[in-house]
Amino acid sequence: MAETYVSGVAGRYAKALFELARDGGVIDAVKADLDRFGAMIAESDDLKRLVRSPVFSAEEQEKAVAAILDKAGIGGLAGNFFKTVAANRRLFTVETIMRGFDQLAAAEKGEVVAEVTVAQPLSDSHAATLKQALDQMTGKHVKLVVEVDPSLLGGLKVKLGSKLVDASLKTKLNSIRTAMKEVR
Incomplete structure (x- = not known):
């Protein structure tokens, strides 16, 4: 292991x-x-x-x-x-x-844990699609741990080991807000 x-x-x-x-x-x-x-x-x-x-x-x-x-x-x-x-x-x-x-x-079983934060609960089909994509990306069996955080507004955050992918609407809006302030 x-x-x-x-x-x-x-x-x-x-x-x-x-x-x-x-x-x-x-x-x-x-x-x-x-x-x-x-x-x-x-x-x-x-x-x-x-x-x-x-x-x-x-x-x-x-x-x-x-x-x-x-x-x-x-x-x-x-x-x-x-x-x-x-x-x-x-x-x-x-x-x-x-x-x-x-x-x-999970590591003992050869699994990888992905911590997923979403704005709304995932449907079974969306969870299965996400799990399948992460399985293919890592080449391992991925276990999803899903947390709901309505403050994200939309999208999701996926933490896999030390990597974090933040595709939340909240982050995108903050990026736009920052970019707008820099233009002024």
Whole structure:
């Protein structure tokens, strides 16, 4: 497998979790638990606040996370990992950790992760067309991670590894605005 790099504190946590999951043969199970927790964060403003806010103590975060994980049925390696992250006051990095784990898991399977940001949700046919084009461009199996950002107005941004293609209407309008200011 080609070396996949994840950096920073979140990268070290992601790599440690991935290595434990790989050694235990539970990469898919851990990924499913991470995805479920990520979906819970996306759906709950209170959970977002708990994860991102420095106001809560480590004890408060640890107790709250334990209760949430118990109710969601997330245990095992992923459950222990979330509790450890909370105890170490690193819960604010959990979303970055989950992205890093996804990258490492995808690399293990020979996949490449493309982070796609769009103004409106992609239809299944548009997602399939984009995936097919990226598969052909990279020569690998590409996994799309789609995020919706209405501020783009239209178009899309595609981040594939360290490369970013920004074909959003917002960027094009900003370029025109800059060009107009230079003409004056």
